Structure formats: C-alpha cells, structure tokens
Amino acid sequence: MVYGGAIGLALIVSLMAAWTPLAGTIDNAAYDWMFALHEPRAAMTETALLAIDEASLAGMRGRRNLRCALGEALERVAAVGPRAVAIDLILTEPGTDEEDACLERGLRVAPRLVLGADIPQTRGWEFPLERFAVQSKAVGHVHADPDPVSRHLPLMKAQGRRRLWAMSLEAYRLVKGVAIVETPRELEVGERVIPALPETARAMRIRYRDGQSLPRVTLAELRADPEKAKRFTGRVVLVGFTAQSEVKDRLMTPLGDWMAGVEIHAHAYETIAAGRFLTDAPNWVVVLVSLGIALGAVWVFRGRPDWRAYALGGVLLLVAHLTPHVAYRQDIVFPTFAPVSTAWLAVVTAAVYQYFVARRQLQVAETDRERYKQAIHFVAHEMRTPLTAIQGSSELMSRYSLNVDKQKQMAEMINAESKRLARMITTFLNIERLSDGSTDLKRDPFGLEEAVAVCVERARVLAERKRMRIEVGEIGSAMLTGDRELMEYAIYNLLTNAVKYSPEETVITVNYEGRGAEGRLSVRDQGMGMDEKELKSIFDKFYRTKRAEAAGIEGTGIGLSLVNEIVGHHQGRIEVTSEVGRGSCFTLVLPVTDRIPTTIERA
Secondary structure, three states: OHHHHHHHHHHHHHHHHOOOHHHHHHHHHHHHHHHHHHOOOOOOOOEEEEEEOHHHHHHOOOOOOHHHHHHHHHHHHHHOOOOEEEEOOOOOOOOOHHHHHHHHHHHHHOOOEEEEEEOOOOOOOEOOOHHHHOOOOEEEEOOOOOOOEOOEEEOEEEEOOEEEEEHHHHHHHHHHOOOEEEOOOEEEEOOEEEEOOHHHOOEEEOOOOOHHHOOEEEHHHHHHOHHHHHHHOOOEEEEEEOOOOOOOOOEEOOOOOEEOHHHHHHHHHHHHHHOOOOEEOOHHHHHHHHHHHHHHHHHHHOOOOOHHHHHHHHHHHHHHHHHHHHHHHOOEEOOOHHHHHHHHHHHHHHHHHHHHHHHHHHHHHHHHHHHHHHHHHHHHHHOHHHHHHHHHHHHHHHHOOOOHHHHHHHHHHHHHHHHHHHHHHHHHHHHHHHHHOOOOOOOEEEEHHHHHHHHHHHHHHHHHHOOOEEEEOOOOOEEEEEOHHHHHHHHHHHHHHHHHOOOOOOEEEEEEEEEOOEEEEEEEOOOOOOOHHHHHHOOOOOOOOHHHHHOOOOOOOOHHHHHHHHHHHOOOEEEEEEEOOOEEEEEEEEEOEEOOOOHHHHO
C-alpha cells in the first residue's frame, strides 16, 4: 500500500509539474532539437519570394518610390504566369496619386491576389485602402507566432466581429479554388485536412525547411534584370520586407534560422501544400503514457531486489526518453517533460523504496539468525545442569545394582530434573514468543511472596555447596499481574548469579519494599562487583565482564538480557548498584497491588 502510494505520488507530482512554465520551456527546447534532428531539408517547391531587402530600399532611396517600384515589379511577375500573389505589406496609409495609381495597376494584373491586414496592440484591424482591397481576391492576416521562436502559425485571427484567415491559407484556398470548411478539430480546404483546434486560434505547426532553399528574387535584382521574373513562373509569390531595418516580425525558427514574417508565411504555405502536419498528443494520452511508465516502475522493482531491477529500470528510463522521438517520427508532438520526469521520479522512488525494504528484510533475517544463535547458547548453558543430572542418574542405575531405596531416589531425581527441564523449555519458548511479538503476556494475578519462596528454595541448593546463606526479608501480601513462570525465571536468575559471582561463606539478602503502586524486590550479594563501564553493558546479550572471565566463571551473558525483557514486559524496570570488590544489588521495580483477603481470611 505504501509502495503504491509512493509511486502514485511521484506520478501526480510529475503530471502537475508538466503543466508549469518550466516544463513548457523544456518541452519546447526538446521539440526544437527533435525538429532539427528529424526534419528533412528539402527545397521549397510551391513558393517564391519577392524580397524587399536593404539593397532594394537603398536603390529606391527608402520608401519614397516603393509603391511605384512594387507596381512595376508586379506587372513583370504577372507576365510570367504565377499561381498567386500574396503581399505582406500593410497598405493602410495613402500615398501620392501617382504612387497609388502605379501600385494599383500592378495589383490589378496580379493573379489571385491576397493582401495583408494587421492588428496592432494599440488599435483595431488595419486593412488596406479600399482602392487596393478591391483589386484583391482575399485579405489575410500576417501575424506569426508571438513567441521568440516561431513554431506555430495561427491560421485565424479575430477581433470584435471581424476575423481573418492567415495570408498563406488564403493563398492556398485561392490556388485550389475551394472554400475553407471548419470542423470542431480541423480545417478542410478541398482535399486538404489541417489539424487545428479552435481554442488555439486554429494554430498549425510549421514544418520549416532549410531557409536557403526558399527561391527568392530581390526587388533590386528584378528591376536590374527583368528576366529573373521567370523564377516566379508557376509559383505562389510572396512579397514582403526582408531588410532588417524594416522587419518588425523577425523571429527564430526551430532550425535556428532568423526569418522575416513573409518567409514564415512561405514555409506555412509549403506545409499546407505538402499535407504532412505535426499534431500535438492529447492530454489524456500524455497522462495514460505517464501512468503506464509509473506502473512499469512498480512492476520492475516489485519482487526484484537484485541488479535485474536496476537494469530494467534503466531500460524504462530509455523508453521514456525515446517516446517523444518515436512519436515525432509518426508526426505526433509528444511532450518530453511528462514521461521523462515520471520515469525518473517513479524509478528513483521505487528503487529507493525497494532498497530500504530489502535492507529491512536483511535486518530482520539477521535478527532472526542472531536470535537463533542466542537460543542455542541459552539451551547449551541453562539446560546443561538438568541434563547432566539425568544422564548421571541413568548411568548409575544401569551400571550398578542399587537397592530399592536408592533406585527410588534416582528415579525421583530423574523425574524432578525432567520436569525442571520441561519448565525451562517452556519458559524459554515463552520469552522468545514475547520478544518477537507472536504471543501476548499472561495476565494472571499471583503472589510475589510465593514466587520468591519457590526461587529461593531452588537456589538454596546451589548456595549450600558454597556454604552461603540466603536471607529473605518480609514481603507480605504484594500481588503481581502477569506470567508467574517468567517472573520466577527472572528472580531465580538473579539469585543464581548472586551465588555464582560471590565467594564462599557470604550472605545473599532478598528484601522487599512497597512504595504505593510500586514494589521494589532487591537481591544483594557480596561478590566481585562491577564498575560504571560494566554497568552500562550488563544487560546486553552475551556481555560478560572481564573480571568474571578472568575468574573462570562459566556463563553466556544471556540470562540478564532475558531478565530485562521479562521485567519490561511486566511494565517494570531493573535498577543496579554495584561497587568493585563489595558486591552488587539488583532491584526489580514492579507494579503491585495488595492481596484482597478471602472470606475465610477475614474470618
């Protein structure tokens, strides 16, 4: 559940980021790179440019004689049979009668003439003068994409109730002799279907070709050599400024070329004529592909904690990076940021998650292995005494002819030690189950005095071998709630440790003190004691003091760690005070209650 949630969060973050301005910048940069990489540099076949460059303006001494020069040029162009003429000049302001008449004669003979209109930011439409407009077959807008890099051409511009088609689109319509039909997602111009959505101003992606492939003749060249007009035969002629001093809409293309607006419209016309359009992938497809990548990351890393998962994750990243390229080869513009960011976030999230999961599993396995080793040590140490007694008694009974009383004594010993061994096994299993959380602690009430008495009686046998005394103070009616067998194991362990680490002919003292809801049961010895450093590690598993090892005292260091666990499960704690050479005192601080007298006891 957590794993799927983490991948889902990575997907959501990626998709939300995919619609930010930064993501748009990255997508545009990737589009420009793919455009330059995949786009063919074929020559322009349908259009030609009559360019008004710096040399042309210089020859006319600026704009003064432009209209007369343009009118003469149009007459020469019309004579060679062009398919259409589109003029990217805003002929709004009147000139002298002579200049306007000269231009009017040229416009009158131009076939399928399209004039340009503009929408400046400060005012409404700027249309050509009526005397010029009546000579045209259509008026089209001359806007290009307002971004620094011209990737689209809005095929329709509207202001108020008036809207115009792009100049290049109007020229194509006139050449084909058909009408423009609008549908919710496309424009139909005869047999040509252009993917262009209304909400994007019917924007069309331009498939630019090499800027040097556009056939062009400058106005100055045509005036100097009228024969160059033959280059316009059978072509759509676009007329406009290319001089940097006059061009206001010079923009960069995805190919890295700077182009004037009239050149951009020429490439747009070639795009429509070729009929091979780039379409944007729908948003739902982008989301679906990103979802597939995220699910792929889930599949790759689920159940594969080894190198194969990381290898497949690399393949998934490669697929995400190649997806926009493959889509572009199918004339589909697929955004780069969404799949790539989804892939990276999902793969990294899945890899990190699985790494920590695998690490946790390894830690669990190591813990289980350590617990198993501890169990073996515990069994070897704690069960050695009863097993030795059973083995020795059984050998005596089988090797020697013993009288009936001796056989009975040996049999009773074997039975007692067998029961003791069974209790030890049960206690050990209970402790293990409590430690790994597979069982709950018993919640049975029992008297502390009885539990201590049982433990002292068992430990007294060991103490007598070293001529030691165990003195027990008054405990009274204190009651504990929990597992009596486990608590007896804890108390017995403290007593046997006191005997083990104390010299002969010393005294072990067991005292109890009640403090409200807390009971303090202490076991004090007169043994070798411990320093402060040893006290910090006394409850660590397998820890044994250097002093005990030097004295040759046997032990595994497991007992006190188990006592600490048992007391902790009973909501208690252990306090230890010790001084080297003067003994130690272990105090069990436990929650207690007073015994409730029965009816007989009250009587």
